[in-house]
Amino acid sequence: MTIDINRVGIIGAGQMGSGIAQVCAAAGLEVRLNDREADRIEAGLGTIDASLAKLVSKGTLDEAGSRSARERILSARTFADLGDCDLVIEAATENEAVKREIFSTLCASLRPDAIVATNTSSISITRLAAATDRPERFIGIHFMNPVPVMQLVELIRGIATEDQTYESAKAFIAKLGKTSTMSEDFPAFIVNRILLPMINEAIYTLYEGVGSVESIDTAMRLGANHPMGPLQLADFIGLDTCLSVMQVLYDGLADSKYRPCPLLVKYVEAGWLGRKTKRGFYDYRGPTPIPTR
Numbered sequence: 001m002t003i004d005i006n007r008v009g010i011i012g013a014g015q016m017g018s019g020i021a022q023v024c025a026a027a028g029l030e031v032r033l034n035d036r037e038a039d040r041i042e043a044g045l046g047t048i049d050a051s052l053a054k055l056v057s058k059g060t061l062d063e064a065g066s067r068s069a070r071e072r073i074l075s076a077r078t079f080a081d082l083g084d085c086d087l088v089i090e091a092a093t094e095n096e097a098v099k100r101e102i103f104s105t106l107c108a109s110l111r112p113d114a115i116v117a118t119n120t121s122s123i124s125i126t127r128l129a130a131a132t133d134r135p136e137r138f139i140g141i142h143f144m145n146p147v148p149v150m151q152l153v154e155l156i157r158g159i160a161t162e163d164q165t166y167e168s169a170k171a172f173i174a175k176l177g178k179t180s181t182m183s184e185d186f187p188a189f190i191v192n193r194i195l196l197p198m199i200n201e202a203i204y205t206l207y208e209g210v211g212s213v214e215s216i217d218t219a220m221r222l223g224a225n226h227p228m229g230p231l232q233l234a235d236f237i238g239l240d241t242c243l244s245v246m247q248v249l250y251d252g253l254a255d256s257k258y259r260p261c262p263l264l265v266k267y268v269e270a271g272w273l274g275r276k277t278k279r280g281f282y283d284y285r286g287p288t289p290i291p292t293r
């Protein structure tokens with residue numbers, strides 16, 4: 001029997017958490033948005049307001065639809081505020097220790113039948129499931145960025161994930177009007193296993209002086225018909241997230257072809273994490289992005 005998901009808790013109100021909150025509320029679900037930092041919840045709600053307003057101005061959503069979606073999203077200051085959720089999706093920072101800590105404290109606040117999911121881009125679902133009290137009701141639900149725009153959601157089963165959990169998650173994604181694919185639990189799953197080594201290679205191409213930021217992005221946009229250049233995409237994803245995914249691939253598959261480019265490490269060490277910090281391979285502080293190399 002699948003569980004009908006009507007109330008969703010979201011942990012982490014950053015780029016992904018706020019996007020997931022928005023699409024759930026727009027699909028008529030009740031949402032509870034949590035973050036470790038209260039001001040991040042406010043910022044996440046602000047991002048949702050701006051995104052809904054854009055949809056209204058484009059005519060894809062009417063005023064009443066936008067208002068009722070927004071009213072369905074409440075802030076959750078503590079995990080206890082997630083106690084009546086059917087599903088809780090963790091979308092906090094891509095760091096295994098942070099996620100394990102969340103799961104080990106979260107579960108005591110939840111109903112025993114609630115499903116717990118992670119939006120991790122790369123970390124083992126089986127390992128994260130082991131930090132919960134319900135590995136059979138734990139699953140990877142990997143949304144793509146930006147969530148309101150991207151059609152795909154990867155579902156990843158851990159070794160213990162029950163069929164009922166998988167079927168409930170699949171029905172939940174269909175309710176959001178999105179398409180799901182199933183991936184086995186190996187490092188970075190399908191999309192990032194293929195995408196991130198390509199981005200890392202683009203950074204090596206820059207590092208070795210084969211091309212400038214502009215040449216590399218133009219080459220892949222016009223030469224491979226990618227809608228966005230790989231360095232622009234890296235800034236969009238967040239360079240800390242890119243580095244973390246490469247490290248998971250490198251450690252998990254023990255193959256030197258996944259070694260993170262030293263230039264990527266340097267940008268992250270500088271705190272130049274891409275769009276979210278206003279500087280990465282491009283500088284976003286002015287009216288138009290300017291390459292930083």
Ligand SMILES: NC(=O)c1ccc[n+]([C@@H]2O[C@H](COP(=O)([O-])OP(=O)(O)OC[C@H]3O[C@@H](n4cnc5c(N)ncnc54)[C@H](O)[C@@H]3O)[C@@H](O)[C@H]2O)c1
Nearest residue numbers: 012013014015016035036040091092093094120121145237
């Ligand atoms: N950025 C992408 O393109 C992308 C795409 C798919 C999946 N993801 C995954 O989604 C997750 C979030 O990524 P993001 O880009 O939204 O990051 P982000 O940096 O924008 O947001 C992360 C949020 O998590 C919060 N947080 C950290 N520790 C917390 C805790 N203990 N409890 C509650 N909140 C906590 C932070 O305050 C922050 O607001 C990561 O696992 C990432 O790999 C990211």
